[in-house]
Amino acid sequence: MAERRESPQSDLTSALAAAHDAEGTISEEELLASLALVIAAGFITTMNLLGNGLAILLDHPDLTRRLRLDPSLAPAYIEEMLRYDCPVQVLARRTLRETTLDGLRLPARASVAVLVGAANRDPARFDQPDTFDPLRTVKQALSFGAGPHYCLGTMLARLEAEIAFKMLLDRFEDITLAGEANRHNLLVLRGYTALPISVRQSRHVRGAQVAGKALS
Template identity: 45%
Template sequence: MDLLAGMAEQLPVAVIAELLGVPEADRPLLRPWSNAIVKMYEYGRTTETEDSAERAADEFVAYLRDLAAERRKDLGEDLVSHLVSMRDADGDKLTEDELVTTCILLLNAGHEATVNVSGNGTLALLRHPDQLQRLREDRALLPTAIEEFMRYDSPLQLFERTATEDVEIGGVTVERGQKIAALLGAANRDPAVFDAPDTFDVGRTDNGHITFGAGIHFCIGAPLARVELQASFGALLDRTTTFELGGEPVRRPEFVIRGLETLPVVLG
């Protein structure tokens, strides 16, 4: 089976869709929209890629506006209903555009990294069978293993930030308006921070990785991602006695978002 299609993609999307209140029949729309939109983070984009991202964004926005209109007629307990209630009660707190973009951000940020950690982490286990066996024998290591998946093969390799004022970093002056790229993947292998940074260790406890950012830019979806990842890998270990590579994995062609396009596995 292709683990990405079979496990890694389904749970995160299902959780986010449930939070938003997206009807089950519409949920297959979400992943393709997100995939197209996040390609705008990449370098060397083609016109075709940009057009595809814009179409996906337009379709997603239109869908969410329609969903918000439906919830106005029949409020539920989902996030869209709560945002609609807030919007209608006090438009100064939340505009209609902010309502829509909040939902899009939740989908993109809330599941994209989780999907890629699932694939990257599973591949790391398959290529380090001693660590897989260690995890099977001691499930108490699952929380530290999840952190190591994120550090060892980071799902987001870099992110750009724009200086709001002149600032000196490492003896270099970054002027207001200039962009810098935070190399998250490199930082997570920094030998000044991590002992044996290129070693995959599911029991690593001193693991201060910055996969979810840091400081004022820390992903608010990090706790949810950890819950989803523990559920996914816990189920994988519970329901299998063995699993191994069923063929050569294929990486996604992007650089900023690091993940797998296919991960064939044989489950026992």
């Protein structure tokens, strides 16, 4: 933060520091907490989306072949990956006043764990919720939350995943599981500690390397 105040750059840290200094609406502590939140919220979540999404592709070879043939389907695949195996499973809330939710009375200031992973598999909303179906028409999963705290990084996360999966499938024509996959056992986040794979480079990548060597 001190560095960016000294020589501002075109980045979020400089913008936050400038807003803080100009308006003084957020405290120094909130400023640092916001930066820490962006790092944690922006990194681990997307990492788990990439791992969970890759595991889904390995489990569904026919659908993966379809995506290879038509990479423009990538956004639909990523939406469905987010619904089917979402990186953030639980959100925490506190009731402001006494309220009743689906027949359950909650007192004021009650802690509520919202199970978004379960909501994303709700048969009342999603037809055959346990099936990975990128072409399903009903979307609106809760993977990025809802309301005032709706995820700040949805567009970035979707873009990162689209670029990563398109590149992976383009670069490697064969991707298979090469050992035991292990999930971490955290309550809130869902993802892998290990997902060993073996890959074979695509013919066009091998061709480009051979051509490169011939020229050099």
